[in-house]
Structures are given as C-alpha cells and as structure tokens.
Amino acid sequence: MANNEGKTISAQNVLLAGLWRENPVLRLLLGMCPTLAVTAAVKPALTMGCSVIFVLICSNIVVSLMRNLLKPHLRILMFTLTIATFVTIADLFLKAFQPDMSEALGPYIPLIIVNCIIICRAEACASKNGLFISIVDAIGMGVGFTLTLCVLAAIRELLATGMIFEIPVLPTAGDSDGWFVPWAAMGMPVGAFVTLGLLLAGVNLITRKGRR
Amino acid sequence: MDKIRFFIRQSWLLIVASLFFGVLLAVLNAQWEPRIKANEIAKFNRRALALVPDANSFEAIGSDITIDLGKGQKTQVQVKKALDADDKLVGWAFTVEGSGFADKIRLVLAVDTKFKKLKGYDVLFSNETPGFGDKIKKDFFKNQFHGAPVKEYTLTKIGDDKAIDDQIVAISGATVSSEAVVKTINTYLIQVQEGLRKQGLIGDGQ
Numbered sequence: 001m002a003n004n005e006g007k008t009i010s011a012q013n014v015l016l017a018g019l020w021r022e023n024p025v026l027r028l029l030l031g032m033c034p035t036l037a038v039t040a041a042v043k044p045a046l047t048m049g050c051s052v053i054f055v056l057i058c059s060n061i062v063v064s065l066m067r068n069l070l071k072p073h074l075r076i077l078m079f080t081l082t083i084a085t086f087v088t089i090a091d092l093f094l095k096a097f098q099p100d101m102s103e104a105l106g107p108y109i110p111l112i113i114v115n116c117i118i119i120c121r122a123e124a125c126a127s128k129n130g131l132f133i134s135i136v137d138a139i140g141m142g143v144g145f146t147l148t149l150c151v152l153a154a155i156r157e158l159l160a161t162g163m164i165f166e167i168p169v170l171p172t173a174g175d176s177d178g179w180f181v182p183w184a185a186m187g188m189p190v191g192a193f194v195t196l197g198l199l200l201a202g203v204n205l206i207t208r209k210g211r212r
Numbered sequence: 213m214d215k216i217r218f219f220i221r222q223s224w225l226l227i228v229a230s231l232f233f234g235v236l237l238a239v240l241n242a243q244w245e246p247r248i249k250a251n252e253i254a255k256f257n258r259r260a261l262a263l264v265p266d267a268n269s270f271e272a273i274g275s276d277i278t279i280d281l282g283k284g285q286k287t288q289v290q291v292k293k294a295l296d297a298d299d300k301l302v303g304w305a306f307t308v309e310g311s312g313f314a315d316k317i318r319l320v321l322a323v324d325t326k327f328k329k330l331k332g333y334d335v336l337f338s339n340e341t342p343g344f345g346d347k348i349k350k351d352f353f354k355n356q357f358h359g360a361p362v363k364e365y366t367l368t369k370i371g372d373d374k375a376i377d378d379q380i381v382a383i384s385g386a387t388v389s390s391e392a393v394v395k396t397i398n399t400y401l402i403q404v405q406e407g408l409r410k411q412g413l414i415g416d417g418q
Contacts, residue, residue, distance in 0.1 A: 040342065069225050078226060085233040089240055096244040099251040103337055106315070160342065184343025 009129065011136045018140025025148040026203045030116040034108050035149060036192040042165045045153035047101045048108060049146025051090045055112055056121060056138040058086040063126035064134035070127060079122040080113070087112045117145060148199075155195050160187035256320060259334040260294065260305040263322035267294035267302050277407030279400055291404060294322065301325050306404060307336060310396030313388045315339035317348070319396060323362060327405050327414045332358040333397065338389075345389030353390070356380050362401055367394045 024030045031052075038048045062082045063070075070078060091109045094102035102109065112118065121141055126134040154164050162170035162180045170180035185191050257270055276288040287309075294303040305322045317338040322331035332354060340346045347353055352373065357365075359376045366379055367390055373381040382390035408414045 066225065066229075071222055071225070074223065074226060078229065081226070081229055081233060085237060088237055092237075092240055092244050092248070096247040096251070099248075099255065106339065182343065187342035 009133055011133065014125075014133055014136045015140040018137065018142070018144040019147070020144070022141075023144045023148060023203075024117045024120075024141055025145060026200060028117075028120075029200075030120060031145060033111065034115065035152065035196060036189065038105060038108050039149055039153040039156055039192055039195075040160065040187045041157045042150055042153045044101060044104050045149040046146065047094070047098065048105060049142070049149050051087075051094070051109055052112060052115065052117065052145055053139070053142030054090055055083060055086045056118055056142045057135060058089075059083045059118055059122055060126040060134040060138040061131065063122045064129060064131050067127045067129075075123075075127065076119075079119055079127075083118050083122070084113050117141060152192070152195055152199060155199075156186045156191050159183045160185075160191065255336065256292075256305075256307065259320040259336060260292070260322055263320070263332045263334060264294040264303040264305060266296050267305075268297045269295050270305060271295055273408075273411070273413060275411070277404055277411075279403045281399060289400060289404060291408065303331055304404075304408070306400070308396050308400040310392055310399065312338055312340050312392045313345045313386075314341065317389075317392055317396065319393065321397065321401065323401075323405075327408060328362055330357050330360045330362060330397075330401070333393070340389045341386070344383070344386040347383045347386055348389050348393050353383055353393075357397070362405055364398050364402065365394050367391050 018024070020027075022028055025032075025035050034048050034052075038044045059079070059082045063079060066078070087110060090112070091102070094105070094109060121137060125137040129137070158164050158169060159182075161182055162168060162172045171178040173179055173181050183191075186195070260270055261267055270292040272290050272292050276290050279287050279289050281287055289306050289308070291304055291306040293301055294305050296302045303322055303324055304327060305320060307318060307320055309316055309318045311317070315338070317340070318336040319333045320336050321333050323329070324331060334354070335349045338346065338348065340348060356373055356376070357380070361378060363378050367382050367387075368379050369382050369387070371379050371381045380390070380394050405414070
C-alpha cells in the first residue's frame, strides 16, 4: 500500500500506531475533554469510545472516497460537515436505543463534532490515503482511544465506588467484612486530572526506558 | 455568469454532500423519532409508577399549566392524571425542572388525588456531585417529601429528617443541591395546584 508521497504504509503499522505509538490520548494528548469528563465510570466511557469509533470509521471512509475531489480551501468545511452528520446519527441512535447512556453522557456525544482526534485523522490520514488504510487507521485510533478511556474509567470507578462496570469488586466499609472506604474525589473532576496525570507519567516513563 | 460557474465549480461537492447528509439525517430522524418519544414517556411512567403504585396509566390533562419562573420567565408544564385499572383517579404526576449545583435537575413529582399531600419525588435527570449532591436520589432525603403537605417548603440545616412536614433537612455537604430540589418543587407545586383548581380539576366537589 502506498500513499501519495510514495512512502509504503503497512496496515499493521497504522493499526499499532493508534493503539500505542501515536495513541490519541496518551501520546498525542487529543480528545482531552471527553477523556476527563466521561471517565467517572466504565459504562459511559465505553459508550463514548464506541461512538468515537463509529464516527471515525464513517468520516474516514467518506473523506478517503472524496479526497481527490476536495478543494484545499474548502476541505475543513467538508470534514466538519461529514463529522457532524455521523455524530448526529450516533446521538440519535443512543437516544433511541440507549436512552440512559445518552442522558448520562449529556452534551459530550454532540461534542464529538469538535473532538480533535476525528478531524486530525481526516486531515492527516483519510485525505491522503486509500480506503483500506483509512479504515485501519480509524479502527486503530478509535480502539486506542476507547481502551485508554476504559482503563482511566476503571481506575476511577474502582477507587470512587469499589465497583467496575457497576459490579462490586471491593467490599465497602459498612457491609459485613467490608474495609474499602469509597474515595468520592476520584469520581469528581479532580480524580480525572490526577488519574490522567499519573497515567501519562507512567507511559512517559515506559517510553523513555524503551528509548534508552 | 463566469462568477456563478466559478462558484458552482468550487462548491458543487459541498452542496451535493449537504443535500445527501441532510436527507440521510431526515430519514433516520423520522425512523427513530417515535422510539425516542416512547423512551421519554416510558421513563416518566417508570418513575411516576414508583411514586403512585396504584396507578395503571398516566393521561395528560387537556391543557398545559403556565408556570412563572420569576424574572419574567415562563414555562409550560404538562400535568398527568394517574389512573388505576378502572380509570379511577389515584393521583397526579408531572415533571419539574430547576438549576442544580453543576447542571439542571429534572424531577418527577406525584401528588394525591385532592392535591393536598405530596406522594414524593424522583430524579429524572441530575448531574450533581458524586458522593455529595447526588444524595438527592437517596431515600433518606426523598422520604422527607413522602406524605408532606402541599405548601411552600423550607430548607433547614438542623432538624428531624424523619418528621413529615414542610421543614426539609438539608443533605450534609450538599446544601446547594438540597436547596435546588426544595426551590424547584416550591416553584412548581403551588402554581400547578392553582392551575388545576382554575381548570376545575381539583377543589370543591372534585
């Protein structure tokens, strides 16, 4: 597979880039708004991740198919139009089939329109590559984003409530033989900043050691 | 003419894509709209049914009641009759909305047939602080409204939270959220009572 600059791109490399080397949250620091806002529990984080995967795949397909017809000065307008359409579809779908999640996520689903990850992939990958590479890139980036959100949400939900995916994991103080005292701050914005900061520090440590 | 040609040459893709996406959204919206509406009604019914267990169905009254929110703002509220299996009135239920600590809060209120006592409230939507403000969903706070007389409620910081009266004891560490619930209920309850009385649905002989 070759892009228009003549460099050969392997699908495996593109897929792995999104998962680790160019992970949108941990390496590129994109999409911070939903990362901080919807990771109080795993369920909303997973729903947000799946919505982003859907929008990424659909927008990358459309942008890749019309890449040769795009006028350079109108391309951002086309990207935004495409992304807004698929975000609206995801929003309507959640309202119809997952009403509780739709309400829990509130404005953060419509806000995917301004999520930098989507427009970044449309500009950096889909508008320069063929359909196959664009889809693989969308899957890699989307899954990388979703996994990071889920890890962050699992840590926060566990420490804030003693549960993961609403399933009790740690016996809460007050129950028989319970010892875990829920750490409410982890469910609040401060918990998101602290957990994300520690996660980023950990990833930086690993990648620095890897480079040496 | 050249300008029009230039305009079309530059923007034809944008125009075609806008039309295509517009039609796509219109079709999907038409397809899913009934389901979205049904979800909203089902959620209201679920919450209201927990407050009025005798009810079998909820039926909206003829006309909505106008609520004065203060500062010149007004809103409409749709009050529903709670009917049992024999279509006999067993209470009233309606949705109220106010400002919470971080976001709006939406509650469903249920009142007895004569609109004298509150049957309670439940939370339809809130985004209050976990561990603090979200305790407005807990029974120990909600139970203070169960059977309380229909009048203006006062929030107190110290008191007996088991006593059923117009004094509501605030949640420790979540005064703003407690105040939001009391203020929202106060804004609507008396005005809805007045509205139903004007329509002749409660009061003398009803």
